Amino acid sequence: MKECGIKMEDCYYYPLMSNNTVLESGGEGEKGCSSLGFMELLNMQDFGGTPYDEELQNSVSSVGPLIRSSDDQGLRTRIKESAEVVNAPATPNSSSISSESSAGVQNDEGTIKEEVEEQDDGENQKIKKELKVKKTSKKRQREPRFAFMTKSEVDHLEDGYRWRKYGQKAVKNSPFPRSYYRCTSASCNVKKRVERSCNDPTVVVTTYEGQHTHPSPVMPRSPATFSLPPYAGGATPSQLQAQMVLSHHFNFNCGFTGSTSSVNYSGGGAQFCSPYSSGLMMDHGLLQDMVPWSIIKKEEQ
DNA sequence: CGATTTTGACCAGCGC
DNA sequence: GCGCTGGTCAAAATCG
DSSP states (O other): OOSSSOBGGGOEEEOOOSTTOEEOOTTOOOSSOOTTOOEEOOOHHHHHTOOSSHHHHHHHHHHGGGOOOSOTTTOOOOBOOOSSOOOOOSSOOOOSOOOHHHHHHHHHHHHHHHHHHHOOSTTHHHHHHHHHHHHTSSOOOOOOEEEEEEEOSSSSOOOSSOEEEEEEEEOTTOSSEEEEEEEOSTTOOOEEEEEEOSSOTTEEEEEEESOOSSOOTTOSSOGGGOOOOTTGGGOOHHHHHHHHHHHHHHHHHOBOTTOSSOOOOOGGGOOOOOGGGOTTSOOOTTHHHHSOHHHHHHHHO
């Protein structure tokens, strides 16, 4: 199989616990770039807006078993509890992927920008600075984040959404830069970071931040029609979204090893062939999106 | 010509 | 306070 260079076996799932919670690999414990990379990862709690509690632990246990690695020896994961819990929405009521929080931020910033643009004289810089100070007087709040690693030859993996690159930075201790993308949809505040692992250049680390406030422009199936996976009895909206993100990702970018259909991916050409387009594939709901096809196949035997 | 990418500059947060 | 680093901005360049 030679499509995008991604195999399900090569994918690593890293649910994050909170903003500062990390999954370390290798055991070195050194912040920066260790074996497969230090990753500051997903904040499952933020996805659901649920405080760090039982539900979070449940979410971890349900998603947890899906964490896998082809380098088990090198990836002994350890979860550190965060000293500073991210500012999760106070209300756990986020079952509808709410745009309120991100839209609010957007409005805020938009208003500020307008005010700045009205000032056409030389004081612009000064005013800008002042506004910035005001804007950031509060500690910057992080959007929920979700990250995962895939083996891929291409850096920017298609996920069904359109992204605009707004920055690139060199990563410490890594020859590979980190790219910053923003969803091009107006009023959608989702960002993503893409970087390569310095130890394994074939591994791409993608980190999503925020929640889309709109459907994917190139989605093979509507999120509304998603069926719950077997383990999703108590799935929180956060988990579901996390799964959806992964789902999109794998729908578009991953070949399903052993599958009767394959995914065609060509660089930025956006040429896709979703496995769902094939009637030969049984529908396992989200589980089939998350679990390598080979594993599903095994279970069926 | 609009959309997107590139890239240097700037800023905030954090550790020392 | 200072330096380092991650993240963002914004002007210029490039692309379609």
